[in-house]
Amino acid sequence: MSTIASRLLTLLALLTTVWVATSACAQTAGDKVTVLVLPFEVNADPELDYLKDSLPELLGERLAQSGFDVLPQATVLQLIEEHDIEYLDLSTAKDLALLARAAYAVYGSFSQLGETISLDVRLVEAHGVKTPKPLFVVQEGLINAVPAIEDLAEKIRLELMSKERIEAIDVEGNRFLDKDVVLMRLRHVRKGELYDPKAVNEELKNVFDLGYFDDVQVRVDDLPEGVKVVFVVDEKPRISVVDVLGTDALDKDDLLALMNTKTGAVLNPKVLADDLGKIKEEYRKEGYYKAQVTHEVAASDEGQARLNINVEEGDKLYIRGISINGAEQLDPDDLRDELALGERGMFSWFTGTGVLKEEYLNRDAAALEAYYANHGFIEAQVGQPKVEFQDDGIYVTFEVKEGRRFKVGAVSYSGDMLEPAEKLNELIQTDDLGTDGEYLDRSVLRSDSQALSEYYSNYGYAFAEANYVIHSDPETLTADIEFQMAKRQKVYIRRVTIQGNDRTRDNVIRRKVLLSDGDLFSGEDLALSTRNLNNLGYFDQADIETIPTSDEGLMDLKVKVREKSTGELSAGAGYSSSSGVYFVASVKENNLFGKGYQGSLEGAWGGDYKRYILRFTNPNFRDTPWLVGGDLYHYDDDYDDYDRVSTGARARFGHPIGKFSYTNLQYRLERYEITNVDDDAADEILDIEGTNWVSAVYADIVRNTLDRYLNPSKGMKSSLSAEYAGGLMMGDDEFIKYIADHNYYRPLWLDHIFHFHGQAGYVMENFGGKEIPVYERFYLGGINSVRGYKSRYISPRDEESGDRIGGDKMAFVNFEYLFPIMEEMGIMGVTFFDAGQVWDDGEAMDFDPRKSVGVGIRWYSALGPLRLEYGYALDTIREQGSKGKLEFTIGQFF
Numbered sequence: 005m006s007t008i009a010s011r012l013l014t015l016l017a018l019l020t021t022v023w024v025a026t027s028a029c030a031q032t033a034g035d036k037v038t039v040l041v042l043p044f045e046v047n048a049d050p051e052l053d054y055l056k057d058s059l060p061e062l063l064g065e066r067l068a069q070s071g072f073d074v075l076p077q078a079t080v081l082q083l084i085e086e087h088d089i090e091y092l093d094l095s096t097a098k099d100l101a102l103l104a105r106a107a108y109a110v111y112g113s114f115s116q117l118g119e120t121i122s123l124d125v126r127l128v129e130a131h132g133v134k135t136p137k138p139l140f141v142v143q144e145g146l147i148n149a150v151p152a153i154e155d156l157a158e159k160i161r162l163e164l165m166s167k168e169r170i171e172a173i174d175v176e177g178n179r180f181l182d183k184d185v186v187l188m189r190l191r192h193v194r195k196g197e198l199y200d201p202k203a204v205n206e207e208l209k210n211v212f213d214l215g216y217f218d219d220v221q222v223r224v225d226d227l228p229e230g231v232k233v234v235f236v237v238d239e240k241p242r243i244s245v246v247d248v249l250g251t252d253a254l255d256k257d258d259l260l261a262l263m264n265t266k267t268g269a270v271l272n273p274k275v276l277a278d279d280l281g282k283i284k285e286e287y288r289k290e291g292y293y294k295a296q297v298t299h300e301v302a303a304s305d306e307g308q309a310r311l312n313i314n315v316e317e318g319d320k321l322y323i324r325g326i327s328i329n330g331a332e333q334l335d336p337d338d339l340r341d342e343l344a345l346g347e348r349g350m351f352s353w354f355t356g357t358g359v360l361k362e363e364y365l366n367r368d369a370a371a372l373e374a375y376y377a378n379h380g381f382i383e384a385q386v387g388q389p390k391v392e393f394q395d396d397g398i399y400v401t402f403e404v405k406e407g408r409r410f411k412v413g414a415v416s417y418s419g420d421m422l423e424p425a426e427k428l429n430e431l432i433q434t435d436d437l438g439t440d441g442e443y444l445d446r447s448v449l450r451s452d453s454q455a456l457s458e459y460y461s462n463y464g465y466a467f468a469e470a471n472y473v474i475h476s477d478p479e480t481l482t483a484d485i486e487f488q489m490a491k492r493q494k495v496y497i498r499r500v501t502i503q504g505n506d507r508t509r510d511n512v513i514r515r516k517v518l519l520s521d522g523d524l525f526s527g528e529d530l531a532l533s534t535r536n537l538n539n540l541g542y543f544d545q546a547d548i549e550t551i552p553t554s555d556e557g558l559m560d561l562k563v564k565v566r567e568k569s570t571g572e573l574s575a576g577a578g579y580s581s582s583s584g585v586y587f588v589a590s591v592k593e594n595n596l597f598g599k600g601y602q603g604s605l606e607g608a609w610g611g612d613y614k615r616y617i618l619r620f621t622n623p624n625f626r627d628t629p630w631l632v633g634g635d636l637y638h639y640d641d642d643y644d645d646y647d648r649v650s651t652g653a654r655a656r657f658g659h660p661i662g663k664f665s666y667t668n669l670q671y672r673l674e675r676y677e678i679t680n681v682d683d684d685a686a687d688e689i690l691d692i693e694g695t696n697w698v699s700a701v702y703a704d705i706v707r708n709t710l711d712r713y714l715n716p717s718k719g720m721k722s723s724l725s726a727e728y729a730g731g732l733m734m735g736d737d738e739f740i741k742y743i744a745d746h747n748y749y750r751p752l753w754l755d756h757i758f759h760f761h762g763q764a765g766y767v768m769e770n771f772g773g774k775e776i777p778v779y780e781r782f783y784l785g786g787i788n789s790v791r792g793y794k795s796r797y798i799s800p801r802d803e804e805s806g807d808r809i810g811g812d813k814m815a816f817v818n819f820e821y822l823f824p825i826m827e828e829m830g831i832m833g834v835t836f837f838d839a840g841q842v843w844d845d846g847e848a849m850d851f852d853p854r855k856s857v858g859v860g861i862r863w864y865s866a867l868g869p870l871r872l873e874y875g876y877a878l879d880t881i882r883e884q885g886s887k888g889k890l891e892f893t894i895g896q897f898f
Contacts, residue, residue: 036071036072036073037072037073037107037108037164038072038073038074038075038104038105038106038107038108039064039067039072039073039074039075039106039107039108039109039110039160039164040074040075040080040097040100040101040104040106040108040109040110041060041063041064041067041074041075041077041080041109041110041111042060042080042084042092042097042100042109042110042111043056043057043060043080043081043084043092043111044056044059044060044111044112044113044114044123044125045092045112045113045114046113046114047113047114047115047116048114048115048116048121049116052114052116052146055114055149056114057077057081059114059123059149059153060077060080060110061077062150062153063110063153063156063157064076064077066153066154066157067157067160067161070157070158070161072161072164075104075106079104080100080104083100083103083104084100087100087103092111094126094128094136097109097110097111097126097128098128098129098130101128101129101130102130102131106130107129107130108127108128108129108130108164109127109128109130110125110126110127110128110160111125111126111128112124112125112126112139113125116146119144119145120142120143120144121142121143121144121145121146121148121149121152122140122141122142122143122152123140123141123152123153123156124138124139124140125138125139125140125156125160126138126139127139127160127163127164137163139156139159139160139163141155141156141159143155169196169197169198169199169229169230169231170193170194170195170196170197170198170199170230170231170232170233171195171196171227171229171230171231171232172195172227172232172233173187173190173193173194173195173232173233173234173235174232174233174234174235175187175234175235175237176234176235176236176237177236177237177238177239178237178239179239179242179307180239180242180270180307181216181239181270185214185216186211186214186235186237189210189211189214190207190210190211191207191210192204192206192207193207193233199224199230199231199233204222204224204233205222207222207235208220208221208222208235211235211237214272215240215272215273215274215275216237216239216240216270216271216272217237217238217239217240218238218239218240219237219238220235220236220237220238221235221236222234222235222236223236239270239307240270240271240272241270241271241301241303241307241308241309242268242269242270242271242307242308242309243265243266243267243268243269243270243271243309243310243311244267244268244308244309244310245267245310245311246260246263246265246266246267246311246313247310247311247312247313248260248283248312248313248315249312249313249314249315250314250315250316250317251315251317252317253287253290253292253317253320254286254287254290258286259283259286259313262279262282262283262286263279263282263283263313264278264279265279265311271301271309271311276299276311279313280297280298280299280313283297283313283315284297287315287317288362290320291320291321291322291359291360292317292318292319292320292321293318293321293360293393293398294318294319294321294393295315295316295317295318296315296316296318297313297314297315297316298313298314299311299312299313299314300312300314319395321360321393321397321398322348322358322359322360322397322398323345323346323347323348323357323358323359323360323397323398323399323400324347324348324394324396324397324398324399325347325397325399325400326340326343326345326346326347326399326400326401326402327399327400327401327402328340328372328401328402328404329401329402329403329404330403330404330405330406331404331406332406333381333406333409334375334376334379334381334406338375339372339375342368342371342372342374342375343364343368343371343372344361344364344367344368344371344754345357345360345361345364345365345368345400346358348397360391360398360400362391365389365391365400366388366389368389368402369386369387369388369389369402370386372386372402372404373385373386374446374447376404376406377445377446377447378445378446378447378448379409379443379445380409380410380411380443380444380445381406381407381408381409381410382407382410382444382446382474382476382483383405383406383407383408384404384405384406384407385404385405385407386402386403386404386405387402387403387404387405389401389402390402390403408478408481409443409481410443410444410476410481410482410483411437411438411441411442411443411444411481411482411483412434412435412437412438412442412443412444412482412483412485413438413475413477413480413482413483413484413485414438414484414485415429415432415434415435415438415484415485415487416484416485416486416487417486417487417488417489418486418487418488418489419488419489419490419491420489420490420491421489422459422460422463422489422491428456428459428487431452431455431456431459432452432455432456432487433448433451433452434448434449434452434485438485444474444483444485449472449474449485452470452472452487453470453471453472453487454470456470456487456489457469457470457527458527458528460489460491461525461526461527461528461530462526462527462528462529463494463524463526464494464495464496464524464525464526465491465492465493465494465495465525466492466493466495466525466527466550466559467492467493467495468489468490468491468492469488469489469490469492470487470488470489470490471487471488471490472485472486472487472488473485473486473488493556493557494524494525494557495524495525495556495557495558495559496522496523496524496525496557496558496559497519497520497521497522497523497524497525497558497559497560497561498521498553498555498558498559498560499521499560499561500514500517500519500520500521500560500561500563501560501561501562501563502514502562502563502565503562503563503564503565504564504565504566504567505565505567506567507567507595507598508542508543508565508567508595508598508600509598509599509600511627512540512542512595512598512599512600512624513537513563513565515624515627516533516536516537516540517533517536517537517548517561517563518530518532518533518536518663519533519561525559530548530550530561532663533548534546534547534548535711537563537565538711538712538713539708539710539712539713540595540600540713541570541594541713541714542565542567542568542570542594542595542600543565543566543567543568544566544567544568545564545565545566546563546564546565546566547563547564547565548561548562548563548564549561549562549564570593570594570595571591571592571593571594572590572591572592572593572594573589573590573591573592574588574589574590574592574893575587575588575589575590587608587609587610588606588607588608588609588893589606589607589608590604590605590606590607591604591605591606592604592605592606599622600622600623600624601620601621601622601623602619602620602621602622602623602633603619603620603621604617604618604619605617605618605619606619611642612641612642612643613639613640613641613642614639614640615637615638615639615640615641616637616638616639617635617636617637618635618636618637619633619634619635620633620634620635621633621656623658629659629660630657630658630659631656631657631658631659631666631668632656632657633655633656633657634653634654634655634656635653635654635656636652636653637650637651637652637653637654638650638651639651639676641779642680643779644682644807644808645681645682645685645686645689645805645807646678646679646680646681646682646685646689646693647678647679647680648676648677648678648779649676649677649679650674650675650676650677651674651675651676652672652673652674652675652676652698653672653673653674654670654671654672654673655670655671656668656669656670657669657670661705664707664708664709665705665706665707665708666705666706666708667703667704667705667706668702668703668704668706669701669702669703670701670702670703671700671701671702672698672699672700672701672702673697673698673699674697674698675695675696675697675698676695676696676697676698677694677695677696678692678693678694678696679693681693684805685805685807686778686802686804686805686807686809687802688775688778688802688809689778689807689809691775692777692778696735696736696737697735697736697737698729698735698736698737699729699730699733699734699735700727700728700729700730700733700735700737701727701728701729701733702725702726702727702728703725703726703727704723704724704725704726705723705724705725706721706722706723707720707721707722707723708720708721709721710747710749711749714864714869715830715832715862715864715869716749717749717751717755717757718749718750718751718757719749720746720747720748720749721746721747722744722745722746722747723743723744723745723746724742724743724744724745725742725743725744725745726740726741726742727739727740727741728740728770729770729780730770730772730774731770731771731772737774737777737780738769738770738772738774738776739767739768739769739770739776739777739780740767740768740769740770741765741766741767741768741780742765742766742767743763743764743765744763744764744765745761745762745763746760746761746762746763747759747760747761748760748761754823754824755823755824755827756821756822756823756824757821757822757823758820758821758822759818759819759820759821759822760817760818760819760820761817761818761820762815762816762817762818763789763814763815763816763817764813764814764815765782765813765814765815766812766813767780767781767782767812767813768812776812778809778810779810780810781809781810781811781812782799782810782811782812782813782814782842783795783796783797783798783799783808783810783811783814783842784796784798784799784814784816784840784841784842784854785797785798786891787871787873787875787891787892787893789816789838789840790816790838790839790840790854790855790856790875791836791838791856791858791873791875791889791891792838792856792857792858792875792876792877792878792887792888792889793854793856793875793877793881793884793889794883794884794885794889796808797881797883797884798840798841798842798854798881799811799842800842800843800844800847801882806882809844810842811842811843811844811845811847812843812844812845813842813843813847813849814840814841814842814843815840815841815849815851815853816838816839816840816841816853817838817839817840818836818837818838819836819837819838820834820835820836821834821835821836822834822862825861829863830863830864831861831862831863832861832862832863832864833859833860833861833862834859834860834861834862834873835857835858835859835860836857836858836859836860836873836875837855837856837857838855838856838857838858838875839853839854839855839856840853840854841853841854854877854878854879854881855877855878855879856875856876856877856878857875857876857878858873858874858875858876859873859874860872860873860874861873869893870892870893871891871892871893872890872891872892873890873891873892874888874889874890875888875889875891876888876889877889
């Protein structure tokens with residue numbers, strides 16, 4: 005460059021300084037930033053010299069797309085030519101920017117070294133306020149020249165906008181709250197991001213909405229490299245004391261514990277409003293529905309305040325009346341029986357009725373509507389319950405629109421038919437309602453739909469559906485039912501996996517699952533498999549999940565179990581006037597070594613007996629259905645007229661019969677000695693004095709459909725047994741004994757359960773004609789037969805000596821009503837009625853039973869099953885003493 009040209013450029017720069025400064029200020033205020041892109045120096049093969057002009061052109065286009073005002077390359081080249089510029093440096097770039105009235109100039113070089121290309125540029129501010137900024141981009145391959153330009157343009161854009169970048173965020177005015185209370189809640193304003201007034205205003209709103217401040221403002225301070233955003237806050241007062249005034253029914257400390265507003269916290273109206281609602285809800289739970297809860301803030305100096313929670317409790321209100329308006333065709337009393345809510349009565353202190361539980365309101369409305377639908381009123385509607393809080397109590401009103409009542413008409417089927425309609429009718433009950441002229445029952449329809457779906461699933465149609473459509477005729481008031489059958493895809497089991505068993509071996513679980521790899525799906529087998537697993541007693545929970553696969557015809561089964569302690573340390577105690585205090589204890593393991601083996605050591609000690617039993621059972625010998633086991637035992641019993649000491653062993657075998665039944669076979673060999681026989685004892689006792697042997701075989705058949713191992717709620721368990729001693733089996737004792745036993749559980753409402761237990765027995769002489777031993781005869785009384793009577797006290801007596809000699813026939817029944825007391829803890833209550841009798845040889849079974857009633861508690865807890873029952877004898881028997889008898893047993897798992 006010539007000396008004259010250099011001087012000329014300097015003069016022009018001085019003349020335009022004022023204009024440049026003005027221009028820069030205008031651009032800062034919001035105008036577009038003007039950029040001058042100068043030609044690039046090309047350090048590469050000569051054939052790439054064309055990049056000297058094309059690269060600046062391309063960079064200028066990218067910067068223009070980013071919102072900058074870029075001078076055209078023709079203008080740039082003309083400016084260089086006019087001023088005779090031969091080479092570029094920082095000073096020249098700045099001077100050219102001033103001459104072009106641009107805020108910034110960009111100049112630099114393009115270099116190629118092998119396959120690597122680089123762009124090295126300087127961003128020069130025209131008026132020299134900012135230090136020139138070096139920028140560079142490196143890429144591999146000439147093909148990436150365009151991406152390199154794009155990266156360079158982005159870097160230039162970020163640098164030019166840095167004057168709007170947030171360099172710092174701060175909080176001022178806070179006295180008690182930490183700055184992080186504000187800073188941690190900022191979502192739209194962050195350090196390093198561009199300053200956006202709209203985002204800052206949004207954050208201001210969010211900070212104010214926190215509720216801790218009376219006022220929030222924002223101040224923006226300029227920094228050399230950007231801006232500083234400052235949130236200026238005016239805190240609400242700090243709570244020095246929180247007190248609850250006016251409370252009497254509820255404990256003040258309990259209410260304070262409910263609150264999130266604590267002493268030392270800054271008052272937050274949102275949190276306080278939530279706290280007041282919690283206190284009011286706590287009063288509602290206790291029946292104080294008119295309780296009013298307000299607050300008062302007493303401010304003091306230095307930003308402190310006292311918070312008083314003022315409570316006006318009002319009177320405790322109970323449900324005094326429940327009305328069902330519109331009930332004309334059904335008995336209102338029957339409808340009230342469907343409600344979970346009840347009116348306050350004489351025994352409400354015990355039953356808990358009369359308390360308004362608002363979550364029951366919608367439940368009861370739905371229950372009424374369902375009851376109507378189950379009695380033919382398919383158009384019935386029950387409105388939202390109306391609750392009135394009056395001075396004397398609460399009144400609840402249900403508004404009912406009954407509509408017309410329909411009987412069942414014809415039943416038909418459509419869709420995929422696996423069986424004729426006549427066969428499907430055997431699975432459902434709706435057709436029987438139609439035959440008997442009964443009203444339509446939606447609960448029966450739902451049950452029938454489920455039964456049909458399950459029937460189809462037993463043939464492999466895992467996703468079968470049986471929907472029903474009701475075709476009502478308003479003239480005849482009948483409703484025809486159409487079951488629409490859709491069998492869908494037949495499904496096979498691809499894979500069965502097991503999850504959750506850390507201790508129990510896979511084979512122990514798999515042998516209880518009736519479906520395996522490759523089997524055709526069966527809904528019945530799936531349900532039975534789940535039942536089998538739960539009945540093992542090894543798991544808190546066992547479930548089988550069906551998992552679809554990519555193939556519609558295949559399904560995986562995932563057996564999910566949650567193991568529990570299977571060892572059991574149990575103990576029990578009781579008292580009788582004859583035996584005094586007695587104890588029982590046992591150590592059991594129901595899943596020995598995780599193989600499903602069962603072992604136990606049991607003992608019992610009382611004033612007149614001692615018993616010890618060692619048991620071992622393998623329920624699936626070598627993974628077969630065969631059960632194999634054995635017992636060793638020793639008994640020492642002191643009866644009123646004699647003592648009996650016995651030692652023996654039993655060998656046991658068993659095998660399932662079908663899906664619900666199994667049979668057992670047992671052989672017993674026992675040696676016993678009768679001593680200390682009273683001189684005036686009955687002849688039946690005198691005849692067995694001395695040492696004797698028992699050789700007996702026992703067999704039974706058991707059918708079990710109970711849903712759970714412990715605390716069953718539905719199903720039955722029945723057994724029939726026979727024991728043969730003497731005769732072909734040899735030994736001194738000869739008898740044949742038969743016992744039938746039956747348990748029946750039926751779920752009622754709200755987890756209430758009805759339980760019936762009955763047992764009957766008969767023992768007869770073997771064919772040798774020898775007397776039946778007195779200890780093999782039947783006796784009743786005690787917690788496991790007829791409660792309220794002493795153990796073994798229900799028995800025929802010898803006419804001469806008055807000794808209890810047992811009978812050859814017996815029968816007893818237990819009727820129990822079980823209901824939850826504390827369901828979450830597994831505590832159930834029970835009321836019962838027992839009746840039983842024992843008959844002597846030749847005595848007619850007129851069943852004039854000994855009867856009793858009573859109550860009790862059963863606790864199915866993690867500590868094991870507990871029974872605490874009080875029975876009251878309704879009849880008088882000899883030597884019974886007090887008619888009331890309290891007995892209990894308790895177990896503990898380890």
